[in-house]
Amino acid sequence: MAKAFDIIGAPFNLLGCRPTKQNTVNGLRHNDENGDVGLSEWIEVRNARWGADVVDRGDIALTPTIADLIATNKQAQGLSGYTEQLKQQVLASYDKGRIPITIGGDHSIAVGSVQAALDHYQMHQGKRVALIWIDAHADCNDSNVGNLHGKPVTMLMGKSYEKLECREPKALLKSNDLYYVAVRDLMPNEDAIIKQHSIINYDMAAIESHGINHVLSQLLKTIDSDYDYFYVSFDYDALDGSIFRACGTPNVGGLSAREAIHLIYGLANHDKFVGIDFVEYMPELDEQGISKQLMLKLIDAVWGYRA
Numbered sequence: 001m002a003k004a005f006d007i008i009g010a011p012f013n014l015l016g017c018r019p020t021k022q023n024t025v026n027g028l029r030h031n032d033e034n035g036d037v038g039l040s041e042w043i044e045v046r047n048a049r050w051g052a053d054v055v056d057r058g059d060i061a062l063t064p065t066i067a068d069l070i071a072t073n074k075q076a077q078g079l080s081g082y083t084e085q086l087k088q089q090v091l092a093s094y095d096k097g098r099i100p101i102t103i104g105g106d107h108s109i110a111v112g113s114v115q116a117a118l119d120h121y122q123m124h125q126g127k128r129v130a131l132i133w134i135d136a137h138a139d140c141n142d143s144n145v146g147n148l149h150g151k152p153v154t155m156l157m158g159k160s161y162e163k164l165e166c167r168e169p170k171a172l173l174k175s176n177d178l179y180y181v182a183v184r185d186l187m188p189n190e191d192a193i194i195k196q197h198s199i200i201n202y203d204m205a206a207i208e209s210h211g212i213n214h215v216l217s218q219l220l221k222t223i224d225s226d227y228d229y230f231y232v233s234f235d236y237d238a239l240d241g242s243i244f245r246a247c248g249t250p251n252v253g254g255l256s257a258r259e260a261i262h263l264i265y266g267l268a269n270h271d272k273f274v275g276i277d278f279v280e281y282m283p284e285l286d287e288q289g290i291s292k293q294l295m296l297k298l299i300d301a302v303w304g305y306r307a
Contacts, residue, residue, distance in 0.1 A: 003053070003303075004054075005053065005098060005101055005303060008060070008101065008103070010104045010109040010112070012105040013282070014062075015070075015079060016249075018249075027292070028283065036289055036292070036293065039296060039299065043056060060085050062082065076148065079111060082112070086112030086113060087112040087116040090117070091120055094116065094117075099274060100275045101276055101278070104278065106149040107279045108148045110153075114156055114173070114233060115170060117274055121274065122171040127228035128226065129231060130223060130229075131156075131178050133178060134255075134263070135182065136182060136183065137237070139235075140157075141190055142159055142189060143189055153178065179199075180200065180201035182207065184254070220266070230267075230274065231276070232267055234278050235279050239254050241253070247285065248280065257297075261294075261301050261306070264302060268302040281295055
């Protein structure tokens with residue numbers, strides 16, 4: 001059975017190192033002035049010519065109430081409100097048998113998208129779900145300082161300093177169900193958490209030593225043996241920041257374009273794959289559009305097309 005995909009825009013960019021109110025998802029959707037195709041036209045091409053089933057469901061809007069909460073230093077409440085809306089949209093995709101592709105936005109939006117996968121499969125179906133977090137950063141800061149976009153993993157575990165409002169019981173991410181890829185810039189407390197819980201991190205040293213295909217094979221071997229489903233969250237800053245700098249926190253020494261495409265294609269085409277985030281890309285910092293074209297290739301790889 002062919003896979004069906006929903007594009008869900010989550011242009012929430014208010015809790016990172018470089019907040020912006022620009023719609024980062026529309027930057028991917030629109031064609032460039034130089035004629036390069038954007039996501040919207042590419043969806044039409046794949047659907048009409050290649051028989052794909054991809055639907056753009058539009059964006060989760062930033063309501064005035066949520067904007068006011070953020071502006072009045074009630075970031076956790078604002079994030080709770082926004083990610084609850086996002087979670088409901090992702091759950092609607094699951095109810096229709098479709099795979100959600102959530103495009104951010106800063107990485108705090110994963111509190112909604114990943115939570116939807118955990119609730120749908122882990123809590124309601126009793127399935128075991130893995131989270132593969134591809135990022136330069138671990139995003140598991142459990143201290144009372146730092147931006148919220150650096151804390152979504154801790155929030156998903158229910159161990160963050162900030163307590164998010166929750167309308168109903170939710171599934172918690174377990175530390176032994178978390179797998180890092182390309183993480184290389186850690187805070188001391190994050191390093192301690194990873195060591196304390198023996199969280200697997202296929203860092204850049206491992207990728208350099210063994211190659212991206214070995215890392216992919218090891219991940220899928222674990223998925224095949226231990227899990228029912230898995231979700232992926234991809235942060236643009238996992239890429240090599242010496243080349244790809246269109247984000248608030250570029251980090252030198254990360255994944256190459258080919259490594260990222262190979263990794264995403266291999267993960268997304270597995271039968272147990274149930275969704276992915278693409279976050280932190282900022283079109284306004286991408287003057288030549290090179291990063292945009294890579295992001296489109298990564299999304300295309302999720303649909304099953306490999307450049």
